[in-house]
Amino acid sequence: MRTKTAERKVSQTGFRYVVEVRVLNMVKWTRIIIFVAIANPILYLLSIGIGVGSLIDSKDGLGGVEYLTFLAPALLATAAIQGMLDEVIFPTFEGFKWVKNFFAMNSTSLTGSDIAGGVFVAALLRTTFTVVIYWIALYFFGALDSPTAGLAIPAAIFAGASFGALIMALAARAKNEDVFMLITGRLIVMPMFLFSGTFYPLDLMPTFLQWIGWISPLWHATDLGRFLTYGHQISTTTLVFHLIYMFALLIVGLYFAFSNYSKRLAK
């Protein structure tokens, strides 16, 4: 017979348990995750990097840098952003609507912030894995040409994290998943991929379109990545600005992700 109800300890780092279940779920897809991580860079590097590259390199349009080298940091950051989006959008839809497992988590001592934090950290783990594999592929294709090239890995993950946090915050508010996917995929991610100085320097773009690059974390990460992988010249101010911009986006995104998760759970 129970007679007393002693105080129970509540973990202040409950997000760890959400990371645990997300990883347990990812492990079920290990083979697919590894296959995608390897196939994706190889396909891109073969088709655009080498194919398009041979066309461009013959005309020497990028000031002495091989096209593959120029493109590599942009592809790396794109892979980070895409990986991050997959791992924040689908678990968010699943958790709030498809399976409603966030409500199960929230009926334990876990809070909305724990759940958001856990989903985010797990997404970062998966993204780190993807980016490292991508980087190794770039290395073998000879697309890296600087002792600081290793730092392109955290730079790409940084871009994925800052953009992922923002999309996670929006996904937590989405009522219709199809519309949400359509808007983020077609109207945000696709233009960002095309207009962030990914395939050619941003200044070649008409001025009235350059703003897309300036607000795009992909451009900031790509410019930073070019500096790190082949010594593309940027001023210290630009360097600092890239870092501050992505950091600010990350903080704002996480703030709204945490609060939107909590609000939707309490509805």
Place this chain on the structure above:
Amino acid sequence: MDLIVVKNLVKQFGDFTAVNGINFSVKQGESFGLLGPNGAGKSSTMRIIGATSERTSGEVTILGKDPQKFGPQIRAHLGVVPQQDNLDEELTCAENLYIYGRYFGLPKATVRNKLDELLEFAHLLDKKNSKVKSLSGGMKRRLTIARALVSDPDILMLDEPTTGLDPQARHILWDRLFRLKEKGVTLLITTHHMDEAEQLCDRLMVMDKGEIMAEGSPAELIKKYSTKEVLEVRFGSDRNSQMVEKLQSFAERLEELPDRLLLYTESGEDLLAKIVAANVHPNTSLVRRSSLEDVFLRLTGRSLIE
């Protein structure tokens, strides 16, 4: 000691008032039921007590604390079985129990040691390593209940625990819940099945449109709001309403349902004899004891499952 105290609780969603100023309390070890039709405000009340939804006004104390201020601390003591199963379908039964225990911050070894006992309780030991998506509805329900027990809760909250289950599955579940009650776990149950409420609840309140219509033990409620027995008679759908006037004076109370008439009386057999003596011959007749369904009908003029 009162584990749950609710005073003047109000919950509004925009213009809609789901819970309209209710008061009740639940003692330690008690099995308390919220009985009412869909939309009565049961689930809203449950979510506020479960410290996952904010109230519009009123006072709520769970284990001596305000759920709005101490959500995680209070939830650490609760086991929650939601209306809809929200198990992780891609994971196995054992993994589902395991991760849920981890959510409470229980050490890995502690949770692992409990798995077999919980699966045994849920009658799912042979499904230990099967994915949840391969389970039947009744199995998922039992797993959800086992999951809610992983943290040894002081209060187990069940929202419509057996809705959608076949009779056999319901009886297995009732048996499991009864064992928990014997162990001294406080149960808070919502249901719109009166047989479930009669089986499981020491005390219950009947809710309708966000308000409490009556409160007491099943026997007390039946005694207060109904007669000992009920005579159900059918004359065929055309004639049922014609017979109302004729039979009104025979019974203490008469309810007309679309398919039958309910005559409330102390002795159904005696009443039937009187009717027949008065030359009224129903197509079929049935004498039964009063149930909570009759209480609900009396209080609201409507039947529970519409």
